[in-house]
Amino acid sequence: MRAPLLASLLCLFLTAPALAQNGAGQRETVLRAAREFIIPRYEALAKATKDEQEAWSRFCAAPRKEDLAPLREHYRKAADAWSGIEFVLYGPISTDFRYERMAHWPERKNAIGRGLSNLLAHKGADDLSPERFAQTSAAVQGLSALERLLFEQDAATAFMDGTEVAARRCGVATAIAENLAGTSAKVLDEWRRPDGTLSALQTGDDARIEDAATRIATDYIALFEIIEEQKLGAVMGDGTDAVKPTLAEGWRSGRSAHAIAVNLEAADALGRILVDPATDPGVSLTYALRTARSMAESTPANIGEAAADPKTRPNLVLLRDAVHSLRETAQSTVPEALGITLGFNSRDGD
Template identity: 25%
Template sequence: MFRPKLLFTSLAALALGACSPQDPQAVTSAAIAKSVILPTYTRWVEADRQLAVSALAYCEGKETLETARADFLHAQKAWAELQPLLIGPLAEGNRSWQVQFWPDKKNLVGRQVEQLVTAQPQIDAAALAKSSVVVQGLSAYEYILFDSKPDVANAEQKSKYCPLLIAIGERQKQLAEEILQTWNNTDGMLAQMSKFPNQRYADSHEAIADLLRVQVTAIDTLKKKLGTPMGRQSKGVPQPFQADAWRSQASLTSLEASLAAARTVWEGVDNKGLRGLLPSEQKPLADKIDAAYAASLKLFAGNQRSLTDMLNDEAGRQQLNELYDSLNVVHRLHEADLAKALGIQLGFNANDGD
């Protein structure tokens, strides 16, 4: 017997099912992957393509040392912006060390570059890829362009180091392009952060948890990159040569770029970041994290001195302490309060035991 009322009820249920709101964690994971992470990886690839062109132009005498150094700083900043986004292939298989070797407690970069230019004076990118990670990336590139020992302002010295400089530029370009391609593959990270379940994540909550873990580890690493040269691990004795990018005096600008990138994951585009996952009753926490990012970034922006210079006087050291404390606030809010509010168990991070 035909029951129009029952049919209507069934159709209504189907319509409601079709209009049901998407899983907010899945929406956020996909949005962060597409609108925050992917554009940052793309800028990194573009910066490394320019680095490869720059190395060749500089070594052919078509570009000044100042321009070559500026291209390095651009690539260094693009890499710094990736620090809070090291999720997926770039975080695996020591790949990040192939881009930048830190910490370098025993000047391995300087020593191994010198050994390599003597042992393989005409090295190319293919041979470099089989060499130590210490000499493949930005740390070795920075050593050649900025350290006093290579002294590339001298034409004879420049010709000695140029094959390695060109090889590093090409190696970094190839690595960046390879990583971006794996992100965009059919079953790459972009797909894995957008549709669930998949081979990496059982559900969207796992992806959000992974994003937060990477954030927490990255902000903790920023504290280490600042605290180590300040002497926080050496009984208050400053260790300026333990800073990230100390030769180019880019330590603080790199830290600032990393922190600003971390904030993009928190805020998202069109409020589709981690912040948007907090329910309305958690607004006080969201406001706290907003304020913590703003306060720390304001301290970075207000400083015009290099890290090495600031370690030399009491006023500078006090400013560095304030910077460190501000990073610590951002870190603790993510590690404890935000993780709890999102129902995420963080477990150990990559820096535990350092």
């Protein structure tokens, strides 16, 4: 679940200039985005989450301390795959609360903690079947909850002490992994099947294509606002004494900076489809993307710790400024290249 953004993308009022795409060009771009970016990213997500599910099944059959590190690596791969597509809300990911069930961040009112406590307190496994588990709170169904089970203090002991409590913990983790794999597979199938989203775009009229272009562009630009204001700004606060490290995405697994770098890598890949990199606007967007991405890749893994340290905080400020500049560049180049006018931000529910 995404919190309402501090400043939604309200009515940018960009008119389509002479260089904007015509209907045929817009259709080609949307189809390329689907075929070359969105579907391959969901293929990677489906594979990573399936591998993760299988790893949990093996681990829980005979938990051993030495198998915990490979299990965590499977988690990181699945989380990376999600970071590479998470900003695209267009398509089947937006139905049946699938987006919220993949990852619950930012967390509100300790929803994950409360939900996991309730789950772990139960006995048996009847409520962990895919059908029953899908009815639980979205907060405990995804990567954010799995991270807490896998990376919190004493995780090794909690899974391997041979008690009913440990068995239940393994059961809950396996149910989460199954849900992630199942949701990812369904989204991929609904994109690729004969009556799916890609087919609808291929045969759709100009209005459908324009709607897809507008929604994809809105999702794309919203990513930079999320990085600037939530993934960085909310954690950094106004100074070293106002840092909120536990607001960082993936702080338990040490992925808060890495997740941003993966977001920007994905944005770079999609950006080259949305805006021709051989044009001046494309050059500007690519430069802004790679500047921010390079900074993110050199940022300390733990954003909270870096923000609280007077020596490393200036680098985070520079990264935030670079993302702000990237956001402005995307706002001025992407809608123009697609020949669209952006309206409300879909993440605000409008």
